[in-house]
Amino acid sequence: MQKAVDSFGKIDIIVNNAGYTLDSPIHKMSDEHFQAMLDIHTVVPFRVIRAAAPHLREPAKKEREEGKEVFRKIVNISSTSGTFGNAGQANYSAGKAGVVGLTKTVAKEWGQFKVNVNAVAFGFIDTRLTQAKVDENTMEKDGEKIQLGIPEQMRGMAAMLIPLGRPATPEEAAGGVFFLCSPWSNYVHGQTLHVTGGLFGGMSG
Numbered sequence: 001m002q003k004a005v006d007s008f009g010k011i012d013i014i015v016n017n018a019g020y021t022l023d024s025p026i027h028k029m030s031d032e033h034f035q036a037m038l039d040i041h042t043v044v045p046f047r048v049i050r051a052a053a054p055h056l057r058e059p060a061k062k063e064r065e066e067g068k069e070v071f072r073k074i075v076n077i078s079s080t081s082g083t084f085g086n087a088g089q090a091n092y093s094a095g096k097a098g099v100v101g102l103t104k105t106v107a108k109e110w111g112q113f114k115v116n117v118n119a120v121a122f123g124f125i126d127t128r129l130t131q132a133k134v135d136e137n138t139m140e141k142d143g144e145k146i147q148l149g150i151p152e153q154m155r156g157m158a159a160m161l162i163p164l165g166r167p168a169t170p171e172e173a174a175g176g177v178f179f180l181c182s183p184w185s186n187y188v189h190g191q192t193l194h195v196t197g198g199l200f201g202g203m204s205g
């Protein structure tokens with residue numbers, strides 16, 4: 001947060017986007033893998049927002065005294081797994097549901113400071129997170145090799161399940177986030193925008 005302030009002089013927009021998956025059925029899921037998903041998807045956004053508090057609240061107080069309204073934006077990235085559930089993702093869906101609760105609460109606390117707080121729940125976006133679950137599709141965290149991707153069978157079902165007939169491109173996914181960072185969303189507050197191509201149900205990461 002300090003680096004952002006040092007670089008840009010102020011903070012206007014925060015997008016809590018970092019995330020990954022550690023899928024397995026619940027009866028095989030370790031405590032560590034459950035906790036890791038809560039950490040990255042709920043605890044990290046909480047800490048980022050808390051660290052940003054003085055940079056968002058103090059200028060807003062000054063602006064209020066001057067009779068000005070300046071809207072600032074927080075967008076938290078959730079998932080249909082968090083809003084509808086998804087088999088194999090008890091940990092991830094809990095973390096992605098947690099961030100929706102966080103979003104709604106901070107919207108209530110910081111509406112007075114004109115900080116719009118919203119979430120975007122993605123469905124199936126074509127990124128490395130949703131590529132085939134193959135050996136090469138991994139990332140490393142704290143020395144641990146993490147398998148990313150979803151089963152090929154699930155990928156194949158996308159066209160049938162998604163009303164728009166295909167996964168989103170990253171650019172299409174970003175469109176929903178961009179809207180919530182723009183002045184056109186100034187009165188959109190405490191919402192979860194589903195960017196899913198019409199899919200209403202969990203299927204992907």
Ligand SMILES: NC(=O)c1ccc[n+]([C@@H]2O[C@H](COP(=O)([O-])OP(=O)(O)OC[C@H]3O[C@@H](n4cnc5c(N)ncnc54)[C@H](O)[C@@H]3O)[C@@H](O)[C@H]2O)c1
Pocket residue numbers: 016017018019020040077078079080121122123124125126127128129130141204205
């Ligand atoms: N791809 C999908 O279908 C989909 C669906 C629903 C939600 N999401 C969510 O969208 C967000 C973006 O994911 P994506 O699909 O673009 O995947 P991605 O793997 O392309 O991007 C995720 C980014 O998060 C970063 N990251 C992960 N863990 C981190 C950590 N501990 N510290 C710092 N950075 C970290 C990664 O380095 C990567 O740059 C995530 O929150 C993900 O859960 C994606």
